[in-house]
Amino acid sequence: MLNNKTVGIRDVAAAAGVSVTTVSHVLNDVSYARISAETRDKVRETAARLGYGPNRLARALRTQRSGMIGFISEEIATTPHAGRLILGSEVTAKARGYNIMIINSTSTGSPESRENDVAALLERQVDGILYATMYHRRFTIPRNLSGIPAVLVDSEDIGGSIASVVPDEEGGARTAVQVLIDAGHTRIGMINNTDDVPATHARLRAFEETLTDAGLTFHPELVQSEHSEVPGGYTAAMRLLAGPHRPTGVFCYNDRMAMGLYRAANQLGIRIPQDLSVVGFDNQELIAENLYPALTTVALPHYEMGAWATQHLIDAIEGKIELAESAGQPTVVDCPLVARDSVAAPAG
Amino acid sequence: MLNNKTVGIRDVAAAAGVSVTTVSHVLNDVSYARISAETRDKVRETAARLGYGPNRLARALRTQRSGMIGFISEEIATTPHAGRLILGSEVTAKARGYNIMIINSTSTGSPESRENDVAALLERQVDGILYATMYHRRFTIPRNLSGIPAVLVDSEDIGGSIASVVPDEEGGARTAVQVLIDAGHTRIGMINNTDDVPATHARLRAFEETLTDAGLTFHPELVQSEHSEVPGGYTAAMRLLAGPHRPTGVFCYNDRMAMGLYRAANQLGIRIPQDLSVVGFDNQELIAENLYPALTTVALPHYEMGAWATQHLIDAIEGKIELAESAGQPTVVDCPLVARDSVAAPAG
DNA sequence: ATGAAAGCGCTAACAG
DNA sequence: CTGTTAGCGCTTTCAT
Numbered sequence: 001m002l003n004n005k006t007v008g009i010r011d012v013a014a015a016a017g018v019s020v021t022t023v024s025h026v027l028n029d030v031s032y033a034r035i036s037a038e039t040r041d042k043v044r045e046t047a048a049r050l051g052y053g054p055n056r057l058a059r060a061l062r063t064q065r066s067g068m069i070g071f072i073s074e075e076i077a078t079t080p081h082a083g084r085l086i087l088g089s090e091v092t093a094k095a096r097g098y099n100i101m102i103i104n105s106t107s108t109g110s111p112e113s114r115e116n117d118v119a120a121l122l123e124r125q126v127d128g129i130l131y132a133t134m135y136h137r138r139f140t141i142p143r144n145l146s147g148i149p150a151v152l153v154d155s156e157d158i159g160g161s162i163a164s165v166v167p168d169e170e171g172g173a174r175t176a177v178q179v180l181i182d183a184g185h186t187r188i189g190m191i192n193n194t195d196d197v198p199a200t201h202a203r204l205r206a207f208e209e210t211l212t213d214a215g216l217t218f219h220p221e222l223v224q225s226e227h228s229e230v231p232g233g234y235t236a237a238m239r240l241l242a243g244p245h246r247p248t249g250v251f252c253y254n255d256r257m258a259m260g261l262y263r264a265a266n267q268l269g270i271r272i273p274q275d276l277s278v279v280g281f282d283n284q285e286l287i288a289e290n291l292y293p294a295l296t297t298v299a300l301p302h303y304e305m306g307a308w309a310t311q312h313l314i315d316a317i318e319g320k321i322e323l324a325e326s327a328g329q330p331t332v333v334d335c336p337l338v339a340r341d342s343v344a345a346p347a348g
Numbered sequence: 349m350l351n352n353k354t355v356g357i358r359d360v361a362a363a364a365g366v367s368v369t370t371v372s373h374v375l376n377d378v379s380y381a382r383i384s385a386e387t388r389d390k391v392r393e394t395a396a397r398l399g400y401g402p403n404r405l406a407r408a409l410r411t412q413r414s415g416m417i418g419f420i421s422e423e424i425a426t427t428p429h430a431g432r433l434i435l436g437s438e439v440t441a442k443a444r445g446y447n448i449m450i451i452n453s454t455s456t457g458s459p460e461s462r463e464n465d466v467a468a469l470l471e472r473q474v475d476g477i478l479y480a481t482m483y484h485r486r487f488t489i490p491r492n493l494s495g496i497p498a499v500l501v502d503s504e505d506i507g508g509s510i511a512s513v514v515p516d517e518e519g520g521a522r523t524a525v526q527v528l529i530d531a532g533h534t535r536i537g538m539i540n541n542t543d544d545v546p547a548t549h550a551r552l553r554a555f556e557e558t559l560t561d562a563g564l565t566f567h568p569e570l571v572q573s574e575h576s577e578v579p580g581g582y583t584a585a586m587r588l589l590a591g592p593h594r595p596t597g598v599f600c601y602n603d604r605m606a607m608g609l610y611r612a613a614n615q616l617g618i619r620i621p622q623d624l625s626v627v628g629f630d631n632q633e634l635i636a637e638n639l640y641p642a643l644t645t646v647a648l649p650h651y652e653m654g655a656w657a658t659q660h661l662i663d664a665i666e667g668k669i670e671l672a673e674s675a676g677q678p679t680v681v682d683c684p685l686v687a688r689d690s691v692a693a694p695a696g
Numbered sequence: 697a698t699g700a701a702a703g704c705g706c707t708a709a710c711a712g
Numbered sequence: 713c714t715g716t717t718a719g720c721g722c723t724t725t726c727a728t
Contacts, residue, residue, distance in 0.1 A: 008722080009722065010721080010722095020722085020723095021724080024722070030723090055721050056722095057721080058720070058721035061720090061721080061722075062721080062723045062724085063722085
């Protein structure tokens with residue numbers, strides 16, 4: 001332990017010629033403390049001069065509040081999304097005087113390993129726990145996570161017992177499709193994922209509804225599904241674009257599949273956005289920003305979900321809200337449009 | 349504080365009918381403890397039955413060892429690299445019984461804000477600190493970081509006072525260029541960065557040396573520099589490829605610039621790898637894996653640097669090594685080749 | 697308006 | 713072979 005700060009409250013007290021109680025009271029601005037202005041100044045000055053810093057561990061032991069929140073994240077490294085989640089959480093936590101402690105988990109781990117992750121945090125006396133999954137799905141929380149302040153991030157709790165926050169898949173998809181409609185497209189296709197996850201179904205549903213609401217007809221043959229990576233996007237796009245009566249606008253399940261579509265279009269001599277408009281989903285900046293033309297897409301609100309979850313977790317810790325009340329259904333956060341250069345009016 | 353575990357060592361002692369000392373001794377496997385096998389079993393059984401878990405805060409306060417290491421990272425979210433750094437660190441720390449506490453910083457912050465980040469960690473009584481910069485550069489550490497166990501990750505300390513670990517820029521660049529040479533290329537170009545950072549100079553130097561070592565001549569007009577992003581790569585590539593006597597192989601400063609080169613090549617009707625071989629740097633998977641053809645590149649060893657730094661920091665904390673000894677020059681870690689599909693023998 | 701003292705949960709002398 | 717006890721640095725009740 002780094003005891004460069006070997007200076008504690010009693011050193012300050014001694015140097016200032018007062019008791020430790022007084023020091024504690026002034027440094028913590030205790031409301032009921034009745035201490036003269038001069039004493040206060042003297043204490044503060046002495047503390048500063050000695051370079052005093054509180055030992056948060058000792059305080060935590062005494063107050064039963066560590067000011068630490070545990071953050072369990074699946075696959076921290078494989079996706080840039082986790083970084084934004086952590087950032088949203090860290091910034092929010094710091095603003096409220098908390099720090100975050102990170103544990104990396106895997107989406108393939110056993111229930112016991114998940115419980116161990118939670119237990120490790122509990123031994124550290126964290127005030128609450130944030131559990132983030134790698135992608136939006138339905139998730140069964142570790143048993144020992146229930147009954148303590150916790151929020152599930154980017155997944156819905158199957159048991160419905162804890163609060164959670166997820167992206168607004170439907171809203172985001174509607175936004176994306178509407179961009180195409182607003183640009184004047186009437187024959188719109190979709191490249192979808194084949195995985196059985198909430199996003200797959202919600203985005204398809206929203207696609208269909210948005211078309212219908214706009215008075216356009218939904219053509220089942222204009223939705224092609226594949227594995228949600230670049231090669232899948234390419235394959236699906238080839239099917240979608242090679243036919244005789246191709247769409248003039250395409251909504252892609254994610255930016256990676258859109259990247260595959262770009263390649264297919266390039267290969268077929270179809271220009272984006274002149275001959276084909278495309279909108280993605282996720283706003284994976286490395287891809288969306290760097291594709292040519294830059295991809296118009298809808299952002300997955302990872303920073304915001306991390307921030308929301310942290311804000312509410314802390315509110316619950318501090319007794320300002322009751323997390324149990326929102327446990328029933330997930331809080332849904334907006335997926336905003338990020339307009340770039342891949343959408344134009346249809347040709348002719 | 350989550351006192352679901354309201355069960356402490358004294359509860360276990362009472363339930364097992366022994367003293368707290370005995371419980372502490374058996375649960376911590378204290379070497380000099382002389383306790384009968386039966387007592388040990390009884391204690392362990394009781395602890396398990398009651399669901400006892402140690403309060404690491406109390407232990408830390410008593411032992412002056414928190415078992416926490418602080419991790420300050422610049423720009424956690426903007427680069428996927430930070431994720432790998434954190435992962436390497438977290439996995440290593442966990443394996444040795446430590447946890448990591450994250451603080452997000454910025455590369456543009458003031459010296460005071462950096463010192464505050466360090467101070468926050470110090471108040472938490474972390475046993476040591478890892479300070480990671482966003483990219484490899486020369487860095488002045490916060491003043492209050494000196495004198496405590498700490499290692500600088502992905503930068504070299506200008507003051508030379510603390511240990512650091514950086515990627516082997518030269519070695520990585522040599523590897524990249526050698527791949528081109530081994531494939532039979534003799535006219536090789538480079539697309540370089542314009543920033544004045546160690547990587548720019550080291551990679552260029554290695555490029556030149558590797559050519560010379562192979563008996564090839566270095567043509568200054570075959571190195572084109574621009575801002576190290578996709579558009580810069582495109583611009584530089586247009587200059588490099590539009591000329592009359594263009595190279596058959598190109599080494600790019602990073603994968604993003606290589607992506608720009610791909611677009612230029614596509615536009616000029618130059619096929620990769622048939623007409624042009626390319627190798628990148630960084631192994632930004634989202635790009636390198638998904639470009640068509642997939643990009644052969646050299647990996648920046650973020651996971652390894654995180655792991656190395658953590659391993660050594662903990663060794664220092666535990667008194668196994670003296671960090672000061674390696675403070676003079678940075679430890680350099682290998683940048684391995686990631687062979688994909690963008691290199692072939694030169695045409696005809 | 698200020699101070700003494702107890703105690704948060706644990707470890708480690710030291711004492712039997 | 714096992715138990716008593718002091719104390720890590722702090723907050724807070726209670727006294728004065």
